[in-house]
Amino acid sequence: MSVEQRIREFISNELMFHQGPDGIPSEQSLITSGILDSLALLRLIMFLQEEFNVKIEDEEVVPDNFETIRAIDAFLAKKRENA
Amino acid sequence: MAYLLHQLLTESATRLPDKEAVRFSGKSLSYSQLDRVTNQLARKLCELGVRRGDRVGIFVHKSLASVVAVFGIMKAGGVYVPLDPGAPAKRLAYITRNCGIRVLLTSSEKLKTVSQFFDEGTPVEALVLMNEGERASISQETRATIVSWHEVRAQDDGPPPPAGTIDTDLAYILYTSGSTGDPKGVMISHRTIFVFINWACETFGLNESDRVTSHAPLHFDLSTFDIYATVKGGGTVVLVPENLSIFPIQLVRLLQDEKITVTYLVPSILSLMVTYGQLERHDLSSLRAVLFAGEVFPIKYLREWVPRVPQAEYYNLYGPTETNVCTYYKVTADDVLPDRTRPVPIGVPCANIEVFAVNGEDRLVTEPGEEGELWVRGSCLAQGYWGDPEKTERTFIANPFQPNYRDIVYRTGDIVMLSEDRANWVYVGRRDHMVKSRGYRIELGEIESVLYAHDEVKEAAVVAIPDDFLGNRIKAFVVPLKENGLTAKDLEIHCRERLPRYMIPDTFQFESALPKTSNGKVNRTLLAAS
Numbered sequence: 001m002s003v004e005q006r007i008r009e010f011i012s013n014e015l016m017f018h019q020g021p022d023g024i025p026s027e028q029s030l031i032t033s034g035i036l037d038s039l040a041l042l043r044l045i046m047f048l049q050e051e052f053n054v055k056i057e058d059e060e061v062v063p064d065n066f067e068t069i070r071a072i073d074a075f076l077a078k079k080r081e082n083a
Numbered sequence: 084m085a086y087l088l089h090q091l092l093t094e095s096a097t098r099l100p101d102k103e104a105v106r107f108s109g110k111s112l113s114y115s116q117l118d119r120v121t122n123q124l125a126r127k128l129c130e131l132g133v134r135r136g137d138r139v140g141i142f143v144h145k146s147l148a149s150v151v152a153v154f155g156i157m158k159a160g161g162v163y164v165p166l167d168p169g170a171p172a173k174r175l176a177y178i179t180r181n182c183g184i185r186v187l188l189t190s191s192e193k194l195k196t197v198s199q200f201f202d203e204g205t206p207v208e209a210l211v212l213m214n215e216g217e218r219a220s221i222s223q224e225t226r227a228t229i230v231s232w233h234e235v236r237a238q239d240d241g242p243p244p245p246a247g248t249i250d251t252d253l254a255y256i257l258y259t260s261g262s263t264g265d266p267k268g269v270m271i272s273h274r275t276i277f278v279f280i281n282w283a284c285e286t287f288g289l290n291e292s293d294r295v296t297s298h299a300p301l302h303f304d305l306s307t308f309d310i311y312a313t314v315k316g317g318g319t320v321v322l323v324p325e326n327l328s329i330f331p332i333q334l335v336r337l338l339q340d341e342k343i344t345v346t347y348l349v350p351s352i353l354s355l356m357v358t359y360g361q362l363e364r365h366d367l368s369s370l371r372a373v374l375f376a377g378e379v380f381p382i383k384y385l386r387e388w389v390p391r392v393p394q395a396e397y398y399n400l401y402g403p404t405e406t407n408v409c410t411y412y413k414v415t416a417d418d419v420l421p422d423r424t425r426p427v428p429i430g431v432p433c434a435n436i437e438v439f440a441v442n443g444e445d446r447l448v449t450e451p452g453e454e455g456e457l458w459v460r461g462s463c464l465a466q467g468y469w470g471d472p473e474k475t476e477r478t479f480i481a482n483p484f485q486p487n488y489r490d491i492v493y494r495t496g497d498i499v500m501l502s503e504d505r506a507n508w509v510y511v512g513r514r515d516h517m518v519k520s521r522g523y524r525i526e527l528g529e530i531e532s533v534l535y536a537h538d539e540v541k542e543a544a545v546v547a548i549p550d551d552f553l554g555n556r557i558k559a560f561v562v563p564l565k566e567n568g569l570t571a572k573d574l575e576i577h578c579r580e581r582l583p584r585y586m587i588p589d590t591f592q593f594e595s596a597l598p599k600t601s602n603g604k605v606n607r608t609l610l611a612a613s
Contacts, residue, residue: 032325037329039550058360061331
């Protein structure tokens with residue numbers, strides 16, 4: 001399963017957000033559509049840290065890195081490259 | 084003499100025409116600009132047939148348009164009704180029907196959701212698009228007249244014809260969770276909100292040097308402080324973009340970069356900011372007052388705030404939507420000593436408000452430690468629930484302690500007690516099934532009604548699990564009609580179509596039966612502990 005799929009699955013199953021049969025579009029804003037609220041964001045960060053073995057710094061928790069599933073995917077790719 | 088909310092704007096525009104009134108993402112409007120564009124909007128609304136007392140909906144994401152909308156509607160004599168931009172169409176369509184919204188201010192990005200209102204049934208006839216660049220037309224999907232922003236801006240920008248509004252007329256209606264399954268509209272008159280705004284402006288000394296955040300959405304009553312108290316003082320309202328509002332470090336950075344002097348937030352956001360926002364690495368020297376309300380602020384997070392932003396004063400504000408803020412408490416150094424575990428009190432009544440507590444024997448609470456329900460009296464009370472006199476009469480009651488003339492008191496449903504030194508009221512809990520989560524109030528019964536509306540649900544019970552950051556997490560226990568059919572995903576989608584984000588249960592748990600008390604009621608205590 002790709003990283004993007006694993007993120008999507010976590011959001012669907014753990015954050016309890018299903019949207020239609022195809023799930024959440026990669027480019028849809030997770031914030032303005034109400035998928036991520038403050039608690040969901042914290043849980044997502046914990047998931048990413050454990051699942052992908054990265055340490056996410058406070059200053060990395062910004063909209064640029066978390067706005068969409070694609071943004072999270074790109075952020076993780078960068079983190080893992082630098083690790 | 085200002086006695087209507089929009090007169091506060093006109094007064095500040097006369098006094099400080101070039102002063103920045105409102106800012107959003109680097110764009111801003113001066114007081115004079117805000118006054119003139121809201122005159123134009125009011126004139127257009129009059130043309131569309133809006134008259135004194137007519138309800139006008141606002142359905143936009145937080146932006147300069149939100150502030151333009153509220154003042155424009157009130158200048159036309161209208162009553163504004165903010166619709167939660169994140170709530171599902173079913174719920175919003177219900178609100179438009181419930182209070183009879185004919186004109187809706189929105190933007191082109193929301194048109195898809197608005198078209199669903201028409202599928203659900205709505206009295207909306209005209210849509211005003213508040214974003215530039217859209218053309219006037221009849222919408223294919225909705226058959227409503229669409230008015231472009233260009234048409235609004237083509238209006239004369241002088242004051243609109245007087246609407247004849249007086250201060251006992253309604254200013255706005257805020258919809259809040261109702262225990263029987265539908266949201267209820269709390270009606271607020273100009274006089275009602277003036278009690279709060281006058282007190283707030285004086286107590287916090289708001290003036291033209293202030294820069295005040297506006298974090299809460301319009302449908303949440305914290306927004307009235309941000310907008311009206313700031314405008315009365317002639318300060319600058321700094322709108323917090325919705326996509327920043329869940330990122331603690333961005334919020335802290337905004338406080339720093341915008342040199343915010345006063346901020347009014349729900350405790351869950353303040354807890355996140357102090358835990359993840361790196362307060363100590365930012366220059367928050369402009370911040371002079373941190374106000375919080377909406378839920379209990381866990382003392383451990385308040386204790387972390389104080390030394391990091393030591394020059395600021397901290398205030399706990401208390402009050403349901405039905406009374407606005409009715410008590411307040413200024414945090415002292417003693418309150419955050421390391422051995423303190425209790426949350427700070429809700430304090431003392433604001434100016435021109437009386438509060439008292441009534442015990443189980445209908446007598447006034449007079450002794451420290453004794454508990455009772457908090458009752459509130461004064462001009463601060465809402466006018467009740469729109470279109471629902473029965474529900475209104477259940478909580479807005481004739482004051483039994485005043486037999487000689489008509490005097491209304493509001494029963495908050497909150498249990499309080501008097502502090503040891505008799506100086507302050509202390510919050511104890513609720514007498515019913517209302518809880519707070521993320522600062523929003525939630526009737527657990529409303530979520531249960533929605534679950535019961537699902538064909539495959541036999542029994543449902545919803546409980547609140549205390550959570551440091553959220554106040555409460557919502558957990559639903561469901562007994563399905565058939566085994567192996569219903570999934571959590573089905574229920575979540577069902578809820579999402581009917582409830583706003585903050586009311587969707589965080590977890591669903593399936594059971595074969597729900598535990599009952601000896602009198603046959605669902606045993607919530609047992610469920611909450613499981």
